[in-house]
Amino acid sequence: GDSVTQMEGPVTLSEEACLTINCTYTATGYPSLFWYVQYPGEGLQLLLKATKADDKGSNKGFEATYRKETTSFHLEKGSVQVSDSAVYFCALRTSAGRRALTFGSGTRLQVQP
């Protein structure tokens, strides 16, 4: 079945440091890939997505590239801010079958001033 593997957290960084959160997946067919973010006390919101190989999703300074050859979708940001502190979830959805997302376990990011 489909699955998503994320690096375990928490990840603790100083402000303006570079961020990479690794995400790899296993899926049948050709999935769409997503990064969702959950700020403290809130639900999940879509951060970025990519729908086919070599697509790059980007939003709020975050980027992720759909790498079919390595089945990866790593999240990157060049300079993090305290306000980026949150839990980040990698997820996928295939067009076949059910329309639910398959999520990774989440990675908590803590950015210190």
Add this chain to the structure above:
Amino acid sequence: DVKVTQSSRYLVKRTGEKVFLECVQDMDHENMFWYRQDPGLGLRLIYFSYDVKMKEKGDIPEGYSVSREKKERFSLILESASTNQTSMYLCASTGGLAGARSSYEQYFGPGTRLTVT
């Protein structure tokens, strides 16, 4: 502004009680979902519905049931709450009919943190 609302942010219930969690979306979406979120496990799908009165089991349906009488409302029911159902429950919705494209975004509610004592 799109919106998914959940009836309670925090809920405390006793073992054996029947619990109802309500979710309402205002986007006229066909598909609605219930997930539970637990530390280290991410989000796991409990049930989903792709149309009024239609439902399908997700990955962890045991101990839960659902109801969808109207398009905008999707209820999760814990028939007899147990302590292992203490969790954060998230409702989501997405558009698209059967065979919908995989790229459609899911919109999430704020979550209900349920504690069963």
